Amino acid sequence: MTRIRPTFRRLVASTAAAGMLVLAACSTPTSPDSPAGGATLVVATSDEPDALNPVLNFGVDGAALIFDGLVARDSDNRLVPALATALPTVSPDGRTVTATLRDGVQFHDGATLSAADVAFTYQAVLDPKVDSTLRSDLDMVESVTAPDATTVVFRLRYPYAPFLQRLTLGIVPSKLLSGQDINTTGFNRKPIGTGPYKVESWTPGDRLVLTANERYFGGRPANNRVVVAFVADDNVRAQRMRAGEFDAAELPPKLASGFDSDTAYRVQRVPTADYRGVMLPMGNPVLADPAVRRALNLAVDRAAMVSGILGGAGEPAFGPVPPTSEFADPSTVGTPTADATAASALLDAAGWKPGSGGVRAKDGRPARFTLMYPATDTLRKDLALAVTADAKKIGIEVTPAGLTWDAIDPRMKSDALLMGYGTPYDPDFVSYKLFSSQFAGQGYFNPGSYRSEVTDRALQEGRDQIDPALRKAAYAQFQKQLATDVPWLFLTYLRHTYVLKSSVQGTAPRVEAHEHGVANSIWWNINTWTRS
Amino acid sequence: MTRSGRLAGAGAVVRRRLLVAVPVLAATSIGMFALGAASPVDPAKQYAGAAAFTASEENLAQIRANWGVDDPLPVQYLRWIGNLVQGDLGWSTSRHEPVASVLSARAGWTLLLIGVALALALVGSLLLGSLAAYRRGGLFDRALRTAAYAVQSMPVFWLGLAAIAVFALALGWFPAGGLTDVTATSTSWADVAHHLILPVGVLAVSQAPWFVLFVRDAVAESMRDDHVLAARARGLPGRTVLFGHALRTALLPFLTLVGTHLPELVGGAVLVETVFSLPGLGAVTVAAALGSDFPLLAAITLVTTAVVLAANLTTDLAYAAADPRVRLDG
Numbered sequence: 079m080t081r082i083r084p085t086f087r088r089l090v091a092s093t094a095a096a097g098m099l100v101l102a103a104c105s106t107p108t109s110p111d112s113p114a115g116g117a118t119l120v121v122a123t124s125d126e127p128d129a130l131n132p133v134l135n136f137g138v139d140g141a142a143l144i145f146d147g148l149v150a151r152d153s154d155n156r157l158v159p160a161l162a163t164a165l166p167t168v169s170p171d172g173r174t175v176t177a178t179l180r181d182g183v184q185f186h187d188g189a190t191l192s193a194a195d196v197a198f199t200y201q202a203v204l205d206p207k208v209d210s211t212l213r214s215d216l217d218m219v220e221s222v223t224a225p226d227a228t229t230v231v232f233r234l235r236y237p238y239a240p241f242l243q244r245l246t247l248g249i250v251p252s253k254l255l256s257g258q259d260i261n262t263t264g265f266n267r268k269p270i271g272t273g274p275y276k277v278e279s280w281t282p283g284d285r286l287v288l289t290a291n292e293r294y295f296g297g298r299p300a301n302n303r304v305v306v307a308f309v310a311d312d313n314v315r316a317q318r319m320r321a322g323e324f325d326a327a328e329l330p331p332k333l334a335s336g337f338d339s340d341t342a343y344r345v346q347r348v349p350t351a352d353y354r355g356v357m358l359p360m361g362n363p364v365l366a367d368p369a370v371r372r373a374l375n376l377a378v379d380r381a382a383m384v385s386g387i388l389g390g391a392g393e394p395a396f397g398p399v400p401p402t403s404e405f406a407d408p409s410t411v412g413t414p415t416a417d418a419t420a421a422s423a424l425l426d427a428a429g430w431k432p433g434s435g436g437v438r439a440k441d442g443r444p445a446r447f448t449l450m451y452p453a454t455d456t457l458r459k460d461l462a463l464a465v466t467a468d469a470k471k472i473g474i475e476v477t478p479a480g481l482t483w484d485a486i487d488p489r490m491k492s493d494a495l496l497m498g499y500g501t502p503y504d505p506d507f508v509s510y511k512l513f514s515s516q517f518a519g520q521g522y523f524n525p526g527s528y529r530s531e532v533t534d535r536a537l538q539e540g541r542d543q544i545d546p547a548l549r550k551a552a553y554a555q556f557q558k559q560l561a562t563d564v565p566w567l568f569l570t571y572l573r574h575t576y577v578l579k580s581s582v583q584g585t586a587p588r589v590e591a592h593e594h595g596v597a598n599s600i601w602w603n604i605n606t607w608t609r610s
Numbered sequence: 611m612t613r614s615g616r617l618a619g620a621g622a623v624v625r626r627r628l629l630v631a632v633p634v635l636a637a638t639s640i641g642m643f644a645l646g647a648a649s650p651v652d653p654a655k656q657y658a659g660a661a662a663f664t665a666s667e668e669n670l671a672q673i674r675a676n677w678g679v680d681d682p683l684p685v686q687y688l689r690w691i692g693n694l695v696q697g698d699l700g701w702s703t704s705r706h707e708p709v710a711s712v713l714s715a716r717a718g719w720t721l722l723l724i725g726v727a728l729a730l731a732l733v734g735s736l737l738l739g740s741l742a743a744y745r746r747g748g749l750f751d752r753a754l755r756t757a758a759y760a761v762q763s764m765p766v767f768w769l770g771l772a773a774i775a776v777f778a779l780a781l782g783w784f785p786a787g788g789l790t791d792v793t794a795t796s797t798s799w800a801d802v803a804h805h806l807i808l809p810v811g812v813l814a815v816s817q818a819p820w821f822v823l824f825v826r827d828a829v830a831e832s833m834r835d836d837h838v839l840a841a842r843a844r845g846l847p848g849r850t851v852l853f854g855h856a857l858r859t860a861l862l863p864f865l866t867l868v869g870t871h872l873p874e875l876v877g878g879a880v881l882v883e884t885v886f887s888l889p890g891l892g893a894v895t896v897a898a899a900l901g902s903d904f905p906l907l908a909a910i911t912l913v914t915t916a917v918v919l920a921a922n923l924t925t926d927l928a929y930a931a932a933d934p935r936v937r938l939d940g
Contacts, residue, residue, distance in 0.1 A: 118793045128659075129706045135661055206672050211661035214669045261676070266706060282705065283716070283889030284789050305792050309887045317774050318786045318887075484650035499663065508664060521670075522663045593660055 117609055118303040119582075122315050122327035125595030126308040129266035130277065130286075132248035133202045135212055137597030139503065143288060143304070143604070145248025145271035146295075148177050148196065148230070153586040153603070155502055157242055160296075161191065161249060161272065165242060166230075172237025172544055177245070179228040183295045185251045186276045193224035198252030200232070208260045215507075216244060239544055240504035248273070274299045274605035283308060286596065290605075299605035300584075306596050319343075319577055325609075326578040326585075326601060328594075331391035334575035344580050347391050347573040348600055351400040351502035352592040354461055356449060356567040359526035361491040364447050367440075369428030370474065371564035376424065377472045378465055379416035383570050387460045391575050395568040397557045398499065398509045402589045405505045405550055407557040421472045430473070438473035446475035450489060451496040453480030458496040461569055465496075490525035497522075500571070502589040505553045510537050513556075513565065528565035576600045583608045620927060627923050631916070638915045639908055640687065646904045647683045654679070656901035657703055677703065690908065700905030704897050709909045712894060717913070719789065720890035723806065724879050727813035732868065735818050739825025740857050744848065746830050754826070758819035766816045766878045770885035773812050784808045787887040809886040813878055817871070824867055828860035835859060862933050869925035872918060 127136050132145050140150050140160075150160040159165055159180075166177035183191040200222040203210050218238040223231050234241065251270055255263060268277055274296065275288035286306040290299040307324065309315040316333040318324060329337075337343040358365045358374075365371060380394035394414040399406045425438055425445075433439035437446060449465060451458040459480055466476040479493075486495060501507045514537050515530070517523035536559065539552035560566070574590050576599070584607040587600050601607070654670045654677070655662040662670070674680050678689070693700055699709035742751040761769070778786035785791065785808075790801045832838055833856050841855045880892030891910065898906040930936045 120792045128657075128704075134706070207676060209657070209673045209676055211658040211665040211669060211673070213672075214664060214666040217666075261706075262701060262708070281715075281789070281889055282707075283893050284887065285792060303793070307788065307792050307887070309787065310893065311884060311887075313771060314774070314787055314885055314887060317771070317779060318788075321779050321782075321786045323786065323788075323792055482650075483655070484652070497663075511664075521667045523666075 117301060118305060119301050119325045119601075119604060119607060119609075120305045120307060120323060121599075121601050121604070122307040122309050122318065122324045123595050123599065124308070124310050124312070124315065124328070126282065126310075127596055130269045130280065131260070131263075131266045132250060133199060133208060133210055133212070133260055134266060135210065136248070138212055138215075138247050139501075139591055139593065139598050140246030140248075141602035142248045142271070142273060142597040143275045143601075144269055144273045144277055145250070146183075146273050147246040147248055148179075149242060149245045151246065151503075151588070153588045155588050160246075161196070162245075166232075166245060168241070168544065172239070172542075173234045175232040175234065175241055177230045177232075179230065180295060181228070183272055184293050185272055186270045186291060187251070187254075189251055189253060191249065191251075191272055192227045193230045194227075195252045196230045196249050197222045197224040198256060199247065199249050202250070202255070202260055203247070205260075212247070237542055237544070238506075239541055239549060240506050243503045243507070275304055278303075294605070296605075300608050301605070304601075304604055316577075322579075324579075325582050326576055328574060328576050328599060331389040331573070331575045334391075334577050335389055337577045342580055344578045344582075346576045346578060346585065346587055346600060348576065348587040348590055349393070349400075349402055350572050350574055350590040350592070351403070351500040352498065352572045352574075352590070353395045353398065353400070353500045353568060353570065354458065354496065354498045354572065355395060355569050356462075356465060357490070357495045357497050357526050358565060358567065359490065359492055359494065360528060360565070361526070362447055362493065363443060364445055364474075365494065367428065367430075368563065369424050370430070370445065371567075373421040373424045373428075373472055374465075374469060374474065374567055375412070375564045376417045376421035377474075378468045378567060378569060379414075380569055381414035382416075383461060383464050384414075387457065387464060388570060388572065391573040393571045393573075395571045397560055397568055398512070398566075399505045399553060399557055400500065400502055400571055400589065403502060403505065405553040407554040409554075410557045410561040412561075416468055416471075418471050425472060425474075432473055436470070436473055437475045444475065445473060446477065448477045448479050448489075448493040449496065450479045450481050450486050450493050452483060452486065457572075458498070462496050465567065465569070487521075490522075491519060491527065495525070497566075498592065501591045503591070505556070506537070506541050509556070510541060513537065513560065526565060528563070530559055530563055530565075532559045533563070574600070579609075581609045583610050620930070623926070624923065627919070631919050634919065635912055635915055638911055639691075642904065642908045642911050643683055643687045643690070646902060646907075649902055651900075651902040653677070653703055653902040653904075656903075690905070699909045702894075702898070702903055702906040704901035704903035704906060705894060709905050712906060713891070713909060713913065716889055716891045716894060719888060720879055720883070720892065723810060723813060723882065723888065723890060724875055726806070726810045727817065727879075728868075728875060730810065730814040731818045731821055734814065735821035735825050736857065736864075739822045740829050740852055742822075742826045743829035743833060743856070744852050746833075751826070754822065758822050761815060762819040764816070766812070766881040767885050769816050770809070770812045770882055773808050774885070777808055787885070789888055805886075809882050809888060812885075813875075813882045816878055816882075817875055820871060820874075821864075821867070825857075825860065825864060828863060829856050832856045832859045862929065865925050865928050865932065869921050872921050876914070 130136050132138060140147050146160045148160060148162040149157045152158050157165060161180055161183060162177040163180050166175050168175050179193055185191060202208055203212050203216055204219060218234045218236055219232060220235045221233045225231060248271060254265055254270060267280060274291055274294045276291050278287040278289045280286045285308060288304040290302050292298055309318060312330050312333055315327050316329050319327045334345050337345050358371050360366050384392045384394060396411050430438040430440045430445055437444050449462050451462040462478040466478050469476045499508050511517045511523040513528060514534050518527040518529060533556055536552045536556035540549050543549050585600060586603055654673045658665050690700060702709045702712050705712050738754055742754045745751060774786045777784050785805050789805055794801055838851060838855045841851045883890040883892035895910055
């Protein structure tokens with residue numbers, strides 16, 4: 079009894095206090111805690127990490143708030159030195175990469191960063207005992223060594239032009255992790271890094287509380303605390319944003335547009351490299367005909383998909399290199415609207431004659447195929463239905479099929495599939511595995527077994543050549559060849575939509591990758607945000 | 611007959627039930643593993659999430675080998691049982707932490723939510739149901755029944771979103787979600803209680819119609835029983851007749867109803883936890899099922915089975931305590 083009473087009294091008091099706070103908030107929106115460095119910022123996302131460890135895939139593209147890589151990216155996604163004093167140097171043969179570390183960088187526990195920590199981090203990723211899905215991306219690394227306390231040397235199996243882009247991976251302290259099972263260590267829940275924020279607490283399913291790292295080498299963050307709230311449901315997140323709980327939240331385009339008319343909020347639609355398209359398998363007898371693929375490419379109405387399905391939060395896509403990339407080839411950009419006349423002419427010329435029920439046929443084979451999409455993904459479902467409707471107009475019958483990935487996997491060789499990929503950092507990423515013939519039929523890499531010598535050569539050239547001009551030429555050729563062969567129907571690039579309170583200052587949206595959550599969202603530079 | 615006499619056979623019953631519980635738990639866990647083997651879901655791909663699309667087959671195969679998920683089913687089962695006997699519930703592949711710590715961090719909140727909501731629903735429905743039965747066909751009775759049917763037809767998540775819209779957004783009385791204030795520096799009970807009022811209320815209200823309608827019918831029925839009529843004829847006050855005589859006889863089947871209604875309550879809690887962003891077992895159970903996280907699923911299934919068995923036992927014991935005609939040793 080004695081224990082219950084004060085608690086109850088506190089409950090009453092807090093309920094009353096909360097009521098008053100609400101009243102106060104109506105008149106003067108002041109933050110209750112604003113000591114020396116500034117207030118607490120609260121951001122909300124649906125995407126909760128499984129483990130806060132870069133080795134296990136947390137924030138590998140940098141901007142991980144808790145960690146720093148050897149390099150980082152600025153607001154234009156250009157590489158800038160972070161833990162390294164300058165961008166690492168590459169030897170003339172392209173197989174040795176050397177980085178020099180900044181002096182006096184400290185981990186959150188006060189230990190000094192050394193080259194051994196960097197070597198340990200990369201070695202941990204490459205260790206087969208560690209359950210890291212990042213290993214596929216670091217295939218080219220033969221060894222990582224630390225000849226002295228400030229020098230790290232990467233030895234590569236083959237020259238890999240975009241290697242520096244892989245050095246954004248956050249560095250973990252080897253002293254705390256060596257000899258431990260990295261898959262299960264408590265570090266994954268309460269990590270120690272060098273980044274602008276320290277982890278104060280993480281309640282999975284609820285929130286991650288970060289506090290400013292006073293000793294951050296890039297300068298003390300402008301905010302004392304950052305809270306990342308994990309709210310999986312989109313509607314709930316929108317309602318809590320509306321209730322004023324968050325300073326910034328990621329919301330789907332349609333929910334975000336509800337905040338457009340309210341001056342207390344600002345909606346940011348951030349361009350991404352995240353594309354959606356239809357993978358057209360060469361193993362399908364109808365889709366094996368290039369005329370059918372090119373006709374479909376002309377028949378899809380990308381402008382209607384962007385305005386109708388994405389609510390304007392996107393761009394038409396014509397290839398896997400986003401228009402914001404310096405490697406994008408403008409000559410491969412088509413018309414965003416459908417051209418059914420040209421598409422029909424193509425099919426007529428290729429011998430696909432109109433047949434019964436409006437479905438074309440050639441040599442007795444009707445022009446029909448199945449288009450699979452993951453059933454739980456409503457965006458892909460909407461796009462699949464739009465493709466179906468557009469194809470019907472030129473006499474191609476598409477049967478959309480919403481399935482689970484387990485049902486999709488065995489059918490990818492012969493049935494079309496709505497897929498999504500994309501990273502803004504380098505055209506080699508993803509595309510090399512998605513379109514070169516050596517990966518034909520390997521899981522989700524090139525499942526449709528697209529084979530083109532020109533594409534293979536261009537992709538290899540882009541990877542081997544260090545000279546940016548040569549790389550650019552190689553990727554221009556790659557994009558042209560894809561536009562000719564049409565192994566995919568590229569449909570749209572998405573925009574990630576965020577709602578922010580108008581009072582939040584200092585945002586600098588940059589082109590985002592598909593993966594974004596705690597790390598790499600619009601709050602990538604939250605350590606410099608302020609409130610007006 | 612004295613109360614202790616009524617529960618005379620309790621010890622034997624508990625022992626017998628415990629003996630039955632062992633094969634039931636074993637069968638449940640074997641069933642779990644068999645389902646897991648039949649599931650086409652690849653746990654390594656689930657673990658990788660979006661990275662599954664950029665990771666090589668080789669990379670994923672290595673992870674599967676590290677976990678031993680490709681081992682034959684009996685091997686996996688025996689390994690799991692062996693660890694269980696040593697008190698190790700295993701490693702949750704979807705949560706990336708020991709199963710024991712997932713359960714210990716989250717089960718408390720779910721139990722708190724379910725416990726308080728159940729208590730609230732029971733007390734509320736006993737009171738309201740009895741009052742409705744007292745003046746059967748009256749205005750209150752009709753209003754209550756209409757409300758009960760209306761609530762019964764509303765999905766829990768809808769009820770939750772509506773409650774947020776009214777009490778959190780429009781009126782601003784309660785927070786819209788979470789366990790503590792998002793900017794709170796520590797977990798204080800007052801803060802948690804303030805955050806739990808809405809979810810507990812929604813869960814209780816959503817579960818109440820069943821109970822309310824049942825109590826109302828049962829009490830209305832027993833209002834016509836001989837002993838109740840006799841009590842009325844003796845001129846006892848209405849309240850005494852209603853709660854002392856009619857409700858008491860109506861209570862017996864109600865106990866069984868509560869026991870069988872538990873799984874429904876757990877299902878409602880999963881949805882409420884999702885709507886109110888509460889870090890309970892609900893969300894992790896869904897994630898574990900979708901991600902083929904068998905160590906976690908098996909543990910949750912075992913705990914749930916144990917809770918249901920315990921609830922059944924408690925119901926039977928309570929039955930015996932409440933009704934002198936029921937014999938435990940019979």
